[in-house]
Amino acid sequence: MGNTIHRDVIVIGGGIIGAAIAYYGSKAGLDITVLEKSELASGTSSRCDGNILAIDKDPGFDSQMSLKSQQLVHELSKELEIPFEYRNPGSILVCENEEEMEAANKWVQQQVSAGLDFKMLDREDLRNESKYFADDLYGGLECKTDSTVNPYMLTFSMFYSAEKLGATIQTKTEVTNLQKESTGQFRIETTRGTFTAKKVVNAAGIWAPFIGEMVGVKVPIAPRKGQIIVASRQQPVGLRKVMEFGYLISKFGGNRIVDELTEKYGVALVFEPTESQNFLIGSSRQFSGYDTKVNWDVTKYIAKRATRFYPKIADMTVIRTYAGLRPWTEDHLPIISHVEEVPNFYIAAGHEGDGISLAAITGKVIQEMLSNERTSIPTEPLRYDRFKERVVL
Numbered sequence: 231m232g233n234t235i236h237r238d239v240i241v242i243g244g245g246i247i248g249a250a251i252a253y254y255g256s257k258a259g260l261d262i263t264v265l266e267k268s269e270l271a272s273g274t275s276s277r278c279d280g281n282i283l284a285i286d287k288d289p290g291f292d293s294q295m296s297l298k299s300q301q302l303v304h305e306l307s308k309e310l311e312i313p314f315e316y317r318n319p320g321s322i323l324v325c326e327n328e329e330e331m332e333a334a335n336k337w338v339q340q341q342v343s344a345g346l347d348f349k350m351l352d353r354e355d356l357r358n359e360s361k362y363f364a365d366d367l368y369g370g371l372e373c374k375t376d377s378t379v380n381p382y383m384l385t386f387s388m389f390y391s392a393e394k395l396g397a398t399i400q401t402k403t404e405v406t407n408l409q410k411e412s413t414g415q416f417r418i419e420t421t422r423g424t425f426t427a428k429k430v431v432n433a434a435g436i437w438a439p440f441i442g443e444m445v446g447v448k449v450p451i452a453p454r455k456g457q458i459i460v461a462s463r464q465q466p467v468g469l470r471k472v473m474e475f476g477y478l479i480s481k482f483g484g485n486r487i488v489d490e491l492t493e494k495y496g497v498a499l500v501f502e503p504t505e506s507q508n509f510l511i512g513s514s515r516q517f518s519g520y521d522t523k524v525n526w527d528v529t530k531y532i533a534k535r536a537t538r539f540y541p542k543i544a545d546m547t548v549i550r551t552y553a554g555l556r557p558w559t560e561d562h563l564p565i566i567s568h569v570e571e572v573p574n575f576y577i578a579a580g581h582e583g584d585g586i587s588l589a590a591i592t593g594k595v596i597q598e599m600l601s602n603e604r605t606s607i608p609t610e611p612l613r614y615d616r617f618k619e620r621v622v623l
């Protein structure tokens with residue numbers, strides 16, 4: 231066996247999901263080791279926005295799970311040692327025509343009956359929200375519980391506390407092979423030596439399918455690209471997160487009244503002021519493989535869309551742009567699950583555009599599964615085998 235190192239639980243992936251598992255796992259007394267091929271938060275978790283949202287979640291299970299995660303992040307803001315730019319101002323969706331207002335009204339009613347803090351906003355409310363909004367907007371809706379973090383800092387902060395609680399975190403360690411041995415334990419080969427472990431959690435985001443393949447498990451996740459423009463905030467355009475109602479259509483699929491390229495690139499307004507007084511303008515949704523290069527045509531359409539809602543933004547300075555890859559699943563829910571065919575193998579991936587929002591609840595639920603405890607939320611809709619009989623992509 232040579233220098234093989236044995237661990238109880240190995241988590242593959244040092245993004246925000248791996249961080250949350252490491253934190254909640256080590257807090258519960260589990261022996262957790264995280265293996266990350268590059269640096270912490272070097273994947274999607276540092277190429278995104280930082281919204282912890284319920285406003286854009288399907289009413290019902292999805293929004294309830296998000297609400298639970300929001301509560302956990304609120305607790306994390308008090309219990310973690312390193313601050314992560316947590317703010318809790320709520321967020322809004324704006325509507326540009328009568329049809330969207332009608333759909334928004336239904337959305338609000340569904341969310342309210344599911345117990346969430348939503349309400350409709352009229353033209354006057356929008357004017358009071360920001361004088362930078364276009365005059366012809368009809369109104370919108372508000373979710374009071376929504377919050378914002380710096381995703382990189384939250385990842386780093388959870389890893390920092392996890393290490394203090396006894397977790398081992400190893401960067402620049404790529405998992406190259408994973409096998410189940412006849413003893414029932416896993417053998418994990420990496421670029422920095424071989425490990426054995428009782429349990430393995432696949433938290434490798436868009437790379438989760440490659441880890442799955444190593445043990446013969448098909449993980450139906452695909453990269454869905456998104457781009458962001460970072461602008462310098464010369465003027466106080468807005469104090470909280472704003473999205474257009476069409477973002478929901480862009481996320482879940484449906485017909486929008488926009489030009490061909492805005493539709494093709496899946497561009498819908500997302501505006502997020504950061505703590506450092508800049509703002510992030512997004513975003514797009516495209517399936518274009520693992521390429522993270524910024525496409526300038528897409529950037530142009532994102533900027534164009536932003537000026538439709540905030541005409542004066544056209545005069546403001548852009549600092550930089552970037553692209554990230556969302557770990558997409560067909561039904562827009564993550565896979566947070568034990569894999570029956572490979573006992574003691576777990577998947578915590580596929581959070582698409584919601585991994586920052588859902589990291590805390592994911593970490594908590596995986597800890598509960600690893601400790602054989604009752605889970606904080608029902609996990610049936612998150613099971614790996616829900617995709618089994620279906621063709622993905």
Ligand SMILES: Cc1cc2nc3c(=O)[nH]c(=O)nc-3n(C[C@H](O)[C@H](O)[C@H](O)COP(=O)(O)OP(=O)(O)OC[C@H]3O[C@@H](n4cnc5c(N)ncnc54)[C@H](O)[C@@H]3O)c2cc1C
Pocket residue numbers: 242243244245246247248265266267268269270271272273274275276277278279280281282283403404405406433434435436437455456457458512513553554555556557578579580581582583584585586587588
């Ligand atoms: C433009 C954009 C905006 C977004 N905005 C939001 C938002 O506002 N709110 C929100 O909730 N979500 C948002 N998201 C989604 C969110 O960023 C992701 O869901 C989340 O970051 C996924 O985290 P992860 O830990 O699963 O993946 P990652 O952060 O990608 O982590 C996976 C890690 O696994 C490592 N890895 C892969 N293979 C191996 C291997 N063989 N060995 C060892 N390590 C390996 C990788 O290096 C990587 O660090 C956005 C995404 C994008 C692209």
